[in-house]
Amino acid sequence: MRIDITGDAARFLAEAENFLRRDPLRNTVIATAVANELGGRAAGAMTRFLTVRDDAGQVVGVATSAFGGKVYLGELPSHSISAVADAFSAEETPPTSVEGVQADAAAFARYRSRVTGGADAELFSARLFRLGALSVPEAVGKPRPATEDDLDVCRDFIEAFCDEIGESRPFDEEAALRRIDAGFWWLWEHDGVPATFVGRNAEILGWARIGPVYTPPQLRGNGFASALTAAVSGVVRAEGADACLFTDLANPTSNKIYQAIGYEPVRDFVCYTLTAAG
Structure with a gap:
């Protein structure tokens, strides 16, 4: 078994594409990270791409680390987990969290805590959904793609979303403008004012992931998020791609509304925080 880590998204894709294509939905997070790096939309992620190879040199597992040590585990051989943890721990920025399927x-997390003498704690559980038969609900207002004039509005929505989920990420204006120019950021307009934000990612390996989705608390309950998510999902479908998204399992509202517009559950994931000893 051999483990390689690179910051070169193009190199990683060339080496791991066949493996990623075995289950592109399962690998949507890692594939999207590649697309964002290649498209200049990574917004300071500084993603490190990891491959696990077998004795014949074939890729048999993938993972990433981004945003200061946030590790995401793709499909991996179970016997490689400790070696993957060691490889990321040897990087300039060691792991601060890990997300993947439960096992x-x-x-x-357990291995990392045992080796470092630190601690781990479950932070959240997420569910991956794929779009089935799309149902577009009615709501007062209309969807529209964001424009460069909406940059500050989008910034406010995204920063409020990050504050609400307790995740701090820098707002990269250049990357944001690229997303707007690509038609990836959408707004639901109500009475001439943006009321909901929905982002989407580029299609890669046949899939485009929806998110984030945010409506200010005072405007919730009007169906804006459902209607805009359905509209953006329809755009993805019209482009010939399949749509997927993640929900927080602790949020019953989001899990309910996405299923109501046609999203079907696929697989659950869990994220653990990792803290150093002392």
Whole structure:
């Protein structure tokens, strides 16, 4: 077994594309990270791409680390988890969290805590959904793609979303403008005022992931998020791609509304925080 880590998204894709294509939906987060790096939309992620190879040199597992040590585990051989943890721990920025399917993320977190003398704690559980038969609900207002004039509005929505989920990420204006120019950021307009934000990612390997989705608390309950998510999902479908998204399992509202517009559950994931000893 051999483990390689690179910051070169093009190199990683060339080496791992066949493996990613085995289950592109399962690998949507990692594939999207590649697309964002190649498209200049990574917004300071500084993603490190990891491959696990077998004795014949074939890629048999993938993972990433981004945004200051946030590790995401793709499909991996179970016996490689500790070696993957060691490889990321040897990087300039060691792991601060790990997300993946339950067994893999838990094994990574336990191993990392045991080796470092630190601690781990479950932060959240997420569910991956894929779009089935799309149902577009009615709501007062209309969807529209964001424009460069909406940059500050989009910034406010995204920063409020990050504050609400307790995740701090820098707002990269250049990357944001690229997303707007690509038609990836959308707004629901109500009474001439943006009321909801929905982002989407570029299609890669046949899939485009929806998110983030944010409506200010005072405007919730009007169906804006459902209507805009459905509209953006329809755009993805019209482009010939399949749509997917993640929900927080602790948020019953989001899990309900996405299923109501046609999203079907696929797989659950869990994220653990990792803290150093002392």
